[in-house]
Amino acid sequence: MLTEPRSGMLAAWGNALLAGFVSPDDAAVAIVGDDAVHRVTGLPGESGPVGLTLALGRLRALGATGFRVALPAPGHPLGLSGPPEFNARALEAEEAVICTGAALGLVPEVTEAGPAGDVHVEVVWVCSPVRDAPPADVPSLGEAERELAEALREATEVLAKLDVAGSGPVAAAAIDAYRARSEAAGAREVLAPGYPARAVRVLEMARRVGLVVGLARGSGHGGAVSASEMWARGEALRPVERVVRRAVVAAYGVVVEGV
Known part of the structure; x- marks a missing residue:
């Protein structure tokens, strides 16, 4: 994402x-x-x-x-x-x-x-x-930040075992390039005025983890090419994708939820 x-x-x-x-x-x-x-x-x-x-x-x-x-x-x-x-x-x-x-x-x-x-x-x-009820499965910003750090470590470890190109130097290079583009954008705001710096940090981290997931899903290199290995790749990525979405929801909602 x-x-x-x-x-x-x-x-x-x-x-x-x-x-x-x-x-x-x-x-x-x-x-x-x-x-x-x-x-x-x-x-x-x-x-x-x-x-x-x-x-x-x-x-x-x-x-x-x-x-x-x-x-x-x-x-x-x-x-x-x-x-x-x-x-x-x-x-x-x-x-x-x-x-x-x-x-x-x-x-x-x-x-x-x-x-x-x-x-x-x-x-x-x-x-x-809509129903006036608590939203499903929305974490606090602190929870989301901790989950993202753990998800990135787990994703790279699991994907490396699956021999997915997006889990090693290719992913690192792509993340560095993404970070450089973001810094070059300068004045472009990641979130709207009024959002805390921590929300910006969590959203940026979610994007980086999402980039690893995208590279892994799109990688046609390495050993993960059979149907069963592609299924294993998808199973490894699914919980990471969930963590990314939870973090994005938490970042955008922090000024409403106050957590």
């Missing part, structure tokens, strides 16, 4: 807006990013899709006090609290935003059009009710 999920951008900049760190227009611009346009549909009190600026204001008026991220996967409803219809939609999208204080959730529907190199991306956030 090397780029911000759209749910993360909406949650981070939505939280910055609610805390008074940014204006509605600046928050909307940051959330949209490189996409062409974002709209929100299903908002209580609105008859059709509305723009992000209006939607963020409406959510605040409806009682939203913060935004959390959900990154569910099959068998792991990370960050979700129901109902089943919302969970199913979020699982299909592999992400969602939960509004604390308003019992509403948003799931992105992404449409792409145009030739390679000139793809036009539109996002419609579908808003619907």
